[in-house]
Amino acid sequence: MRTFDRGIYKTSKEALKAVFGYDSFRPGQESVINAVLEGRDILAVMPTGAGKSLCYQVPAMLLSGITLVISPLISLMQDQVNALNEAGVDAAFINSSLSEKELNDTFKNAYKGHYKIIYVAPERLMSEGFISFAKSIEISMITVDEAHCISQWGQDFRPSYMDIAEFINILGKRPIISAFTATATQNVREDIICSLGLNDPYFLVTGFDRENLFFQVDKPQNKERFILDYIERHRGESGIIYCATRKNVDSLYTLLRKQNISVARYHAGMSNEERKQMQDDFVFDYTSIVIATNAFGMGIDKSNVRFVIHYNMPSSMENYYQEAGRAGRDGLNSECILLFSPQDIIINRFLLEHKDFSDIDPIDAMTIRDRDIKRLQIMEGYCYTTECLRNYILKYFGEDPKKPCDDCGNCLRQFETLDMTDEAKKIINCIYESRERYGKNIIMDTVLGAKTARLAEIGASKYKSYGVLESSNKNLLRRLIEELLLEGYILTGEYQVLKLGDISRLKNTDTKVMVKITDEDKVTNRKLKPKKNINGMDSLTSAGFKLFDKLKELRLEIARAEKIPPYIVFNDKTLIDMCAKMPTTKSDMLNVSGVGENKYGKYGERFIEVIKGFQL
Incomplete structure (x- = not known):
């Protein structure tokens, strides 16, 4: 040996x-x-x-x-x-x-x-x-x-x-x-x-918290418009946009290309050659944005991804946190935004129903299917919760945060709190009257008094609870049902059927069901909140930002000559440290975070030359 x-x-x-x-x-x-x-x-x-x-x-x-x-x-x-x-x-x-x-x-x-x-x-x-x-x-x-x-x-x-x-x-x-x-x-x-x-x-x-990541859930009327506006505000930044289906990837890719936005795409329907080319374009910074299904990214070590947007809700918190975690691997401030609509739940249920279990023991397959449904419900709760988003994630992974992070989309958003105890009891009465046989849409339509063939077919239009909340609106009732689920008053069974949970607490007249209502017009302007100086960018002067751009140009030139991704030459954090320390000698350069002996030997003098020239 x-x-x-x-x-x-x-x-x-x-x-x-x-x-x-x-x-x-x-x-x-x-x-x-x-x-x-x-x-x-x-x-x-x-x-x-x-x-x-x-x-x-x-x-x-x-x-x-x-x-x-x-x-x-x-x-x-x-x-x-x-x-x-x-x-x-x-x-x-x-x-x-x-x-x-x-x-x-x-x-x-x-x-x-x-x-x-x-x-x-x-x-x-x-x-x-x-x-x-x-x-x-x-x-x-x-x-x-x-x-x-x-x-x-x-x-x-x-x-x-x-x-x-x-x-x-x-x-x-x-x-x-x-x-x-x-x-x-x-x-x-x-x-x-x-x-x-x-x-x-x-x-x-070590803990699951990524302090440099900002989490936000948005429910825009038009997701395409949201993404176009976001990209316009973040020009030049590298980002990943995840979609649940190939169709959504292709549609969004075509839209951005028509807007003359440099973008790549990635999904299993493309050839191996196409996928490799698109991935290389993104990794080597020929394009700054990639639109992809979850087939993309697990093997990508690109450190300067500044944002990850989920066009659709992922099927589990594990998948979401892993995909969102591809932002800010260099430790710099980055954003993780999930664009949610109720249609996302339908898409994920369809994908779970068609999941391939052919190579797995039937008993194990049943257990995994039940687990997947539970994970989807937890992910749905993340999209509806009005509590701290970071804490919701950390609690799922077994941590016990003591206070809100004060730096996520929910913590910085203003809410109106409504007492919906009376409405909650009417929802619960409807579930009881339906003998716990239907999902939330049937229950909401029933109490709203909707005139649909389906309600007539199942006899719901003759319930005592039919139309008892006809003056309410569906979005508000959806939030109420989510709150009832979170507090355990109602549960979800097989096929998302609503069932009664522990309703004994509601017999106490002092018990209230309080629901926080999101008002998008009351979103706090996040730019006004002082951010933790995690990335060091805040310490740079205007001249420092100009030097940073010069060093990035040199890095890109070297990377393309060497045929390696730019972040492998030096990541953004190392370039920022160069701008702060302005090294002009070998010993100075070796004092920069991320510069070792070998990299100094290969690139150090060239970066020193740019820094010296910038000082003149």
Whole structure:
């Protein structure tokens, strides 16, 4: 078996500074790294942008053998390997994109000890050639990225992840096992530990909060107009617009193109060549906006996405937080906006009803279907809640925030609170009279006294509750029903049928059902609220902003010459730090966050030259 020399770095902090150019670790990183270096297994749940990659890349520099990283997406592997090679770390990937010759060359270089980190697709693990290769090298650590994929209760279950435990057993000598994910509920975490066979793992949840992200739910009458206006206000910024269907992607793409907006699109109905070209255009900053289904983005490490807009409501909080989390990976202020309409619920129910369970045991399929329906209801609650949006997300993932964030769409919005106790009792009476057989639309139409063939067919037009709220409006009643669901007075059963919950509290005359009503005309102007200076932009002078633009031009020039994404040269946060510190010597430049020895050697002097020229 080939063995490898221990890395040239004596400590994790030395490797962090020399390779990656950072002076200190982010919260949670150092404790995970120390646990790895002590030989412990790891399960770390850290939000997107919290620096999970460094938690296994830094110790890989210090461990004697190879770190094998199991990753589900080809584009993610390529991004990570490009970034490591740029930082001076020898790394490679093994997946279906390699030719036979490229694969053999990778194996040969690995045998010679050229690599410290190798990324591999889970589908490759159990192949005869890879098993033979893995047994003949020293593997110090196996890292499982996107570890929630191993759980059937996670949002991206991949059957190939189930081979990981068997692969580890085949190796003979068991390496350290580290697992990382951004979104995992308690059930999923327990499943990861059990499925991977983690031995007394060091367990870390750094918290799911992304302070630099602003969350907002809007219910515009015209979503297309909203998006056009938003893009006009955010010219030059990079963003992702997610749609639930290919049809919506194509329609919105055509609309923006007609408005001469540079935009890409991405969905499974396009050819592999088209998708790759569109993705590259976005990643390499040839286009600033991409419109896509949820097939896009999981493997994209683009750090300067300033906004993520969901044209339709996602089917679960896990999916939403993962997709929204692609904004602001560099830690700079970014926006996550969900455009909601009741039609979104219909679309998601249709997609769930047609979900493919052919490869899953029927009993498990039934459990997963019930889970999916519950997740959709939670996502619907997010769109209707008048409470703090950030707290709603954090509570779902098991956290217990003590106060509102004061910096989300709901916290900055003014509400009118109405006492709707009487209306609530009439809704409940209608559900009782219907024998709990119908959904919210039938119930609302009944109390509103709607004259429809469906109500006549089921006999609802003869109910005592028919028309008792005819002077109300449907939007108001929809908000009331959501409030009743949130407080447990009513429940949803199979097929979204409304059922009675705990209504005993309403017998107390002191109990009130208070409903907050959104008034879009009373939205607080968010620009007037002082923002936390997370990104450092607030400290730049007008001259600093001009230098920032100059440095971005140089970065783009280098990126296109090197055929790598601009953020792999230097991310926006590093350029901002250059503008603030104005380095003119090597030692000054190495003091800039994100500038390591290798990157200085490749690019440092060129950036110093621009900075010196700007000062003249």
